Amino acid sequence: MLIAQISDVHVGGGRYRRELLHSAIAEINAAGPDLVVVAGDVTDDGYPDQFPEAKEELAAIACPQVVLVPGNHDARNVGYLHFEEQLGSRDSRLRFEAAGLEVALVAVDSSKPDIDEGEVGREHYPWIEEGFAGDADLRIFLCHHHLMPIPGTGRERNQVLDAGDVLSLLRQLEVDLVLSGHRHVPYVWPVAGMFLVHSGTVSTLRTRGFPHPAYNFIRVEDGRISVELRIPGGEGRSLGDYPRDWPPELSARHTDFFTTPIGELPLAND
Numbered sequence: 001m002l003i004a005q006i007s008d009v010h011v012g013g014g015r016y017r018r019e020l021l022h023s024a025i026a027e028i029n030a031a032g033p034d035l036v037v038v039a040g041d042v043t044d045d046g047y048p049d050q051f052p053e054a055k056e057e058l059a060a061i062a063c064p065q066v067v068l069v070p071g072n073h074d075a076r077n078v079g080y081l082h083f084e085e086q087l088g089s090r091d092s093r094l095r096f097e098a099a100g101l102e103v104a105l106v107a108v109d110s111s112k113p114d115i116d117e118g119e120v121g122r123e124h125y126p127w128i129e130e131g132f133a134g135d136a137d138l139r140i141f142l143c144h145h146h147l148m149p150i151p152g153t154g155r156e157r158n159q160v161l162d163a164g165d166v167l168s169l170l171r172q173l174e175v176d177l178v179l180s181g182h183r184h185v186p187y188v189w190p191v192a193g194m195f196l197v198h199s200g201t202v203s204t205l206r207t208r209g210f211p212h213p214a215y216n217f218i219r220v221e222d223g224r225i226s227v228e229l230r231i232p233g234g235e236g237r238s239l240g241d242y243p244r245d246w247p248p249e250l251s252a253r254h255t256d257f258f259t260t261p262i263g264e265l266p267l268a269n270d
């Protein structure tokens with residue numbers, strides 16, 4: 001199974017370069033992925049004229065499954081309403097088959113109007129749990145903001161406010177891939193049974209520690225997950241080739257006491 005992950009398009013921004021997006025989409029279409037995720041910040045300011053342009057550009061993606069979430073930039077200036085009008089729901093849950101795998105995907109809007117901080121929010125948790133319930137060969141969670149700090153991005157900021165609780169929840173739900181953007185640096189964190197895969201900015205020169213625009217190809221095959229970053233119109237580079245299944249003592253779901261009711265916590269001297 002091949003997944004293309006792009007984010008941080010920033011249509012309308014001063015350092016947005018349309019030709020980078022065209023190159024990336026042409027390369028993605030040539031690769032023929034089973035799934036394309038667009039992990040937020042499709043516009044620069046959330047203005048009403050930026051969404052139709054973003055929609056038109058992204059319509060060039062040729063893939064049966066294209067899933068989008070908004071980013072903090074899309075939520076500016078009440079852009080979350082324009083996002084819904086032009087691009088569809090801000091949250092989605094999908095089940096589909098790809099390359100012989102039953103895939104469960106939950107995509108959540110982690111943005112809040114006019115602030116750069118992200119939050120998934122407790123009200124989303126049962127909905128997320130339901131989305132991953134039952135049998136699936138591959139579980140994918142998508143949100144714009146990062147759940148773990150990313151190196152090469154300067155001072156840490158804008159992390160998801162409930163990142164700890166979300167990570168704990170996703171681990172319990174046996175999620176395989178967490179796909180995010182936002183920090184404009186491609187990076188992979190293997191964490192407790194999951195791979196947190198971050199894409200760079202696909203079509204801007206707003207780069208940080210990794211000085212090129214970039215997007216990711218993620219391949220899931222033969223019991224392995226490999227991640228390759230691609231520079232639109234340029235080179236590729238491996239972000240790792242990992243075994244899919246973690247030994248239970250490393251995913252360590254049984255040690256996570258935050259998913260049990262608080263009254264059952266075994267507290268010393270209580």
Ligand SMILES: [Fe+2]
Binds near residue numbers: 010071073183184201
């Ligand atoms: Fe961004």
Ligand SMILES: [Fe+2]
Binds near residue numbers: 071072073182
């Ligand atoms: Fe962002």
